[in-house]
Each structure stands twice: as C-alpha cells, then as structure tokens.
Amino acid sequence: MTITLHDYSLSGSCYKVRLMLGFLGLDYDRRQVDFYPGRQHKRPEFLAINPLGQLPVLEDDGLVLRDAQAILCHLANRYDGGGTWLPRDPARFGPVMMWLMFAGGELMAASSARLHDVMSYDLDIDAARRSARAAFRVLDDHLTHREIDGATWIVGDHPTIADLACFPYVALSGDGGIGHEEYPAIRNWLREFRKLPGFHAMSGIPEYV
Amino acid sequence: MPPDQWNAVALDSQIRASSSNPVIVNDYAVALWRSASGQVNAWEDRCPHRGMRLSLGFVEGEQLRCIYHGWGYAPDGQCRQIPAHPDLTPPKTICARRHAVERRYGLIWTNLADDPQAALPDLGADEGWVAVRSIFLTGGVQEARKAVAGDLAEWDGTVSDGDVVTLEMPDGTRLAAAFQPVDAGSTGVHFVARGPAATAEGRHGLARQVVQLRNRIENN
Numbered sequence: 001m002t003i004t005l006h007d008y009s010l011s012g013s014c015y016k017v018r019l020m021l022g023f024l025g026l027d028y029d030r031r032q033v034d035f036y037p038g039r040q041h042k043r044p045e046f047l048a049i050n051p052l053g054q055l056p057v058l059e060d061d062g063l064v065l066r067d068a069q070a071i072l073c074h075l076a077n078r079y080d081g082g083g084t085w086l087p088r089d090p091a092r093f094g095p096v097m098m099w100l101m102f103a104g105g106e107l108m109a110a111s112s113a114r115l116h117d118v119m120s121y122d123l124d125i126d127a128a129r130r131s132a133r134a135a136f137r138v139l140d141d142h143l144t145h146r147e148i149d150g151a152t153w154i155v156g157d158h159p160t161i162a163d164l165a166c167f168p169y170v171a172l173s174g175d176g177g178i179g180h181e182e183y184p185a186i187r188n189w190l191r192e193f194r195k196l197p198g199f200h201a202m203s204g205i206p207e208y209v
Numbered sequence: 210m211p212p213d214q215w216n217a218v219a220l221d222s223q224i225r226a227s228s229s230n231p232v233i234v235n236d237y238a239v240a241l242w243r244s245a246s247g248q249v250n251a252w253e254d255r256c257p258h259r260g261m262r263l264s265l266g267f268v269e270g271e272q273l274r275c276i277y278h279g280w281g282y283a284p285d286g287q288c289r290q291i292p293a294h295p296d297l298t299p300p301k302t303i304c305a306r307r308h309a310v311e312r313r314y315g316l317i318w319t320n321l322a323d324d325p326q327a328a329l330p331d332l333g334a335d336e337g338w339v340a341v342r343s344i345f346l347t348g349g350v351q352e353a354r355k356a357v358a359g360d361l362a363e364w365d366g367t368v369s370d371g372d373v374v375t376l377e378m379p380d381g382t383r384l385a386a387a388f389q390p391v392d393a394g395s396t397g398v399h400f401v402a403r404g405p406a407a408t409a410e411g412r413h414g415l416a417r418q419v420v421q422l423r424n425r426i427e428n429n
Contacts, residue, residue, distance in 0.1 A: 184223040
C-alpha cells in the first residue's frame, strides 16, 4: 500500500498535507507538479486526476482525493486511531469542522495575496489583503479568548486539524504583504505550532529552534 | 529625532518568554523580544550584519539570534556569536540598536528617544492590572484616541481623557486604553483593567466589549 502526494513545494495547501503525513509518521511518494511557472496542474494529464486543476491530490489505496481539508479529514480518519487530530466527541467535532472550513474558505484570501506577490497572479491585491485582514482578525479574536482561558489551540487542549489547516497561510502571509504586527495572539499560536514534535519547515516557515 | 515619549506597544502577557515580536511605532520597526528568563528588550528591527528583521529571529537563553546567519546578540546589544566563525570574538562595533523599555500596568512601553527624560504615564499603583486585549484601528493616533474616548463616554462610568484614556466603571473596575502610533493609517490600542473585573470571566467580558467598540468605531 502506497500513499502518493501530488505536491508542489511552495504550496501552502500541499504543506498542510505534508505536515499531517509527518505528524502521523506516514511514508509517502511525492510526485512534484510544476505549478509555477509550468502550470502543469492545468494540463490534461493532471486534469484527468483532478478536474478542478488544483493541488494537492492524494492517492491512497485506490482513492483519489482532492482538497487539502478533505485530505486532512481522510488521513485523520484512517490513520489517527486515537482521534487526536480529529476529535469525534460532539463538543469538539463541530468546532473543528467549522475552523477547517474557515481555513479552506475565508483564510484563502491570504493565499491569493501571496499568489499575486510571489507568482504574479493577476488579481485585486487590495481586496485580497482586506479580506485576509478580516479573516486574521476573526482568528486573532478567537485566540485572544483562548489565551484568557490559558488555552493554546483553536479547539480543545491539543492541536487538531483545525490548527493544522489554518497554520500555513497565516504563517506565510508576509509573502503576500500581510505582516503579523496586529495579531499578537496569532503570533503566539504560530510559535507554539512550530514547537510541536514532528513539525517540519517549508520555504518561508523556519523550524522553531 | 524621535519624540521623547513613552508608547505602549504590547500587553505584557502577550510577549512570551523566548519570543521575538514585530512592533511598529511611528513608522519605525522594533523587535520586541523577551529572553528565556523574562527580560524584555526593544531593539531596532534590523540585524547589524545584513539588515534582516530581528523580529523573525529566535531567542536562545538570554540571546537573540538572527534567522539569517544565526548571529547571537546579548541584552546589551553586543554580538556574542557568529556561527560561521565559532572561534572569533565579535568586535565591539557589531551592536544592535537598543531602545528604552519598561513594563508597567500590564503593558510594555518603549521610548525611542536617544536620551529619554519623559516620565511614564501615571496610573497609580502598578499592582493588579491585567490584560484585556489589543486592537488596531484605521487612522492616526489623534483620531483613534478621540474615537476611543468618545465611545467609552457612552459606557457606564466616568472617562478621563489623556495620553492614556481611562474609564472608572460603576463596580470599581478601572479600564485603561494606551495608544501605539503605528503610522499615519494605523493605531494600536492596548486595554488593561484593574479591580473587580480583573478575573478570567471579567476579562472575557471586557475583551468582547472592546471588540464591539472597535466595530462601532470602524462602522462610523
């Protein structure tokens, strides 16, 4: 049984999956896709795997899965027997799902700003930064209340796929011209995430030393 | 010449041990870092070596290390370690630019003047102040102070306007808003409280009210 990740090193969404595979200690094959400047993800061979033309894609035991958030759920469901990363109890399952959708939704404005600045995407950069700022505020406001309770993570008392899914594009936002100066609670949460055992870096996000 | 003036730049509780943080005061980038033992430092956010932001660096014990080449700086600003030349004692000329920093009323304050003479704002006893939260408002500091004082005037209690705006609440809680001029388009406002509401429950309530204040000001 082999897990294959269709991957691009500089993609924050692919990084979500690489982080999860790392935390779970799973071996996998990496198939590099030349996202930029090659736009290989829009070629017919790749569209046959994912008609949406998006990365990442995970192949696992006959399943072909797209969408980073869906892949995180799949990996947690299949390989994390203890339910640590995806708690099933009603008090936590719903909130984890809610923040997971936020990671794949509102927070992706920070990804858009980065695509504009780093990979020359033609989009409304001011609108992207405005939307990212609004999303960061929502997360910082939430984490501020978590700090008052002495808590560190988005949901519950240990990291979940909600933290994992929100982490990359918040950490990488400087690439899109969005600093962390206005988000003290986010800064503290990012630092704690980087300290997790099994964490690994990507270009733009250093290991915690 | 930077003004001889103390500005709150963070809630003390949000600047963790062994962390380096980006803070902007009057368009000037500061690395606000706390050593493992808890000592707070406010430095120019620039490594003397290659100009990398020190707020991206990491803290190792009592030293701040630059993320770029790992140069290590002691709290006196002196470079003590150059990993590429482990046997070299770095020359005295390699020194980070330090600024005055104080902890009071649950806040961290800096004064960027070369020879600060001004006194910190006086809010009475230092004990008992707890963090509520920080917010960042669009617009310059005068505008932000006016808007915050105006909003607090609509709350129950008595507002005192000044460098720090305070509200005496009916239950004896004192809420203080201290201002951080970021640049012409942004102002940080750091809220702390003292008295009956200085509990976890009270802080949650006040933090929610402060977010509502932010929303009212921005929607006006």
